[in-house]
Amino acid sequence: MSEQLLRLDRVTVRFGGLTAVNELDLAVAPGELVGIIGPNGAGKTTVFNVITGVCRPGEGSVSLDGEGISGMPVHEIAARGVARTFQNIRLFRGMTVFDNVRVACHAGLPRGLHHSLLRTRAWAAAEEQARLRADSLLEVLGLAARRAAPAASLSYGEQRRLEIARALALKPRLLLLDEPAAGMNPSEKADLIGLIRRIHAEFGLGILLVEHSMSVVMGLCTRIAVLDYGRKIAEGSPAQVRADPAVIEAYLGESAPHS
């Protein structure tokens, strides 16, 4: 068995009587780009929530590089290299674009009150490092020009990119993108595909991508898992998934997989 970056083992999540995720097995190899699709309410976001520790699996386990992470606090999972974006954009709206990224560049900062209070040499060096990293990420995501703007003043597409920049600030091994193309027009989507390819290559990340836009998922992912009512009903290459009768069945009555 090859070592997986992320591994979900028969994960089940229940909300009262509703089973949002049902005995899900899923794995992502280091550097792999995997898609998750499924109709509305299929449990895709819940999968992200269970990986990042926002909710606990009722049964089953989640492991990262072989280490069990289910039950850990959200910030510790993040510190272990799992970063995410949110389906309904959650930026720090009262902060500038630059600070939104900088606040997540806290990995190398010295702990202890005296460092902040006395502005020690170690503090100053780490602080400079964090600023440089935040700026370089804004550069990568094409947001350098908006550096000083309040996050809330960005356009919709810019906000999505800022969330990705903030996620990358954690130096993740695994990046979870929840519908990054939602609300984008075709040309923005094409840009986004290019952008995700670029950060995937440049940062050598494993990426798990939830997306309704078939053009984005099919264009990016080597492997796609399909969820319906919390269950994985298919998994395979884009071509395999597209031809799978169970997938077509799941999408009937729903909006058919649009491109």
Add this chain to the structure above:
Amino acid sequence: MIGRRHLPTLFLVLSLVGIGVLSANSGALNPYFLDVAVGAGINIILAVSLNLVNGHTGQFSLGHAGFMAVGAYAGAAVTLFAGPAVLVGTEAALPHALLFLGALTVAGLVAAFAGLAVGLPSLRLHGDYLALVTLGFGEIIRVLLQNCEPLGGALGLFGLPAYTTLGWTFGAAAITIYTVHMLVNSTRGLGFHAVRDDELAARASGLDLTRIKLSAFLVGAFFAGVAGALFAHFKLSIDPKGFDFTRSVEIVVMVILGGMGRTWGVVTAAVVLTVLPEYLREFSDYRMVSYALILVLLMLLRPHGIFGEKRPTPPPPTRP
């Protein structure tokens, strides 16, 4: 050569020296002015420290007078009960100064401990619920003190030494402003604002919510405790009624008026709200009413405070 990063420290040292010189010559000042100035200094400490919790971290606490009470009683206990044993009748200035420094420190530490206890519910509660719990805390402290006979019960403690001077007060105020400024103005300090803006996103960005919220409560309560001890050795007598809910509201109004999170705005508001009532003594019965009125008007007209700049929060772009 001092690096740019040490400018605030330089500023603090210069302020402390300036305050020291001023205080040494304060005998020349009009005593009434001195009284108002000390009152203003104490309010600055209270407002700036509450601003860390309510303004920067976004945790609506209504219990600041409670921490002040804890500090006032702890500080008074040190000078009243431990003082005679430590001083053994000496008149020399230094032992008295050291005793007061000790009293202020103990006051801060005991209040900080209470801050931890009150900060814990903030990990689970939000908004109105947290406001209610902190308000409840303040009232519990008051009732406990009222029924604690060794601490004077409802009558309180009196006969405290008049230690609080302009120098002690503004020295402590300068340190409070410095501490909050240094905590907030750094990459780690951005964590306070991140928690204020979006807790889930903050956690997902690797920020330890527990640590951030508790340190805000801890530091905020510490300085409220120091302010309480200064207040005690300024008024020379304290009783539980002096630290009731209306005191907490007063401090909250200063923070909101000053524009949540803006240190200098909050300092200005603290001074204005100390001086103004002095001029409006005839209307003192209407004090709480006018605070309520100020709050309502502020929320309607300038939700970002009178001295605060508008914080950019236009409605989020809607999903097409």
